[in-house]
Amino acid sequence: MKILVVGAGATGGYLGALLTRAGEDVTFLVRPARAAALRERGLRVVGREAGDEWAVEPRLVTADELTGPYDLVLLAVKASGFARAVEDLAPAVGPETAIVPLLNGLAHLDALNERFGPSVALGGVARVVTVLDGTGDIRRLAPLARLDIGEQDGTVSARAERIGAVLRGAGIDAPVSDRILTAMWHKWVFITTFGAVTGLMRGTVGDVYDTPGGPALGPAVLDEIAAVSAAAGHPLPESERAATLAVVAAPGSPMVPSLYHDLTAGRPTEVEHLFGDLADRARAYGLATPLLDLTTLHLRVHERRIAAKVQGAPDPDPPGRHWEARPDRQNTP
Known part of the structure; x- marks a missing residue:
């Protein structure tokens, strides 16, 4: 299965690293600065215990280099970067592509349905306990790695089962749900x-x-x-x-x-x-x-x-500014 992971942060980076370590065909779509850091250090996962550390050499592309299609797209960006990421990943979407977004909330699912049609995106709920540290490494604070997936219409499809099997083969707990929207x-x-x-x-x-x-x-x-x-x-x-x-x-x-x-x-x-x-x-x-x-x-x-x-405007309530009561005004700075 040809997999594109959009974003290499604490969630996408960790799940993508597990898939890469398991031998899956994984490419990360990242910004140029993140690409440079990953080429220098590799994609590193660090645990809480001494010696609990491993790394993979990720295959990387930036938006201007991306060609498709891919079988699976794991969309792992914050909401602030979602709209741009959707446009960046568009060349990776073909007739058989499945997108699994890892954001919280539901607005992103509505946007993906509008952009690519209601049959492309699955629902997804990611549960990992990881952070991105100051060096760009992924720090694993607990062993949890779970990604619930499912079709939006509640069916248990063959493609969802295939995706689940690939994820489980990488050590990710990946149940296929018939109630993913719930x-x-x-x-x-x-x-x-x-x-x-x-x-x-x-x-x-x-x-x-x-x-x-x-x-x-x-x-x-x-x-x-x-x-x-x-x-x-x-x-x-x-x-x-x-x-x-x-x-x-x-x-x-x-x-x-x-x-x-x-x-x-x-x-x-x-x-x-x-x-x-x-x-x-x-x-x-x-x-x-x-x-x-x-x-x-x-x-x-x-x-x-x-x-x-x-935009360079002054903070309307900068640190150290105090408020005082005055007889001619109420709560006037």
């Missing part, structure tokens, strides 16, 4: 609940939970977001609700999602793809989601500040 919705519920609790409060799960009033936040956010999933036809089972609350409402927990790291480091977030789209769907179903809406607004303000800095 799985995607439920991961979306988890990701946005986790992101809302920690991002809105700018603290770890434990920071929030251990503060007076904090224990109520996780369940309240989850109830709002799970209601949207249920309205879409994908109710959250009690077992998944309990598992989500075990993560997002836990005393003393140091856990935070990747969105929190992006937010506190002043980097862009996937606000529109994950939160804005979900809030729009809630409104379409006539649901009130005040906590989701507040989180979306909070993240949009963050994005606006980043955009202002890129």
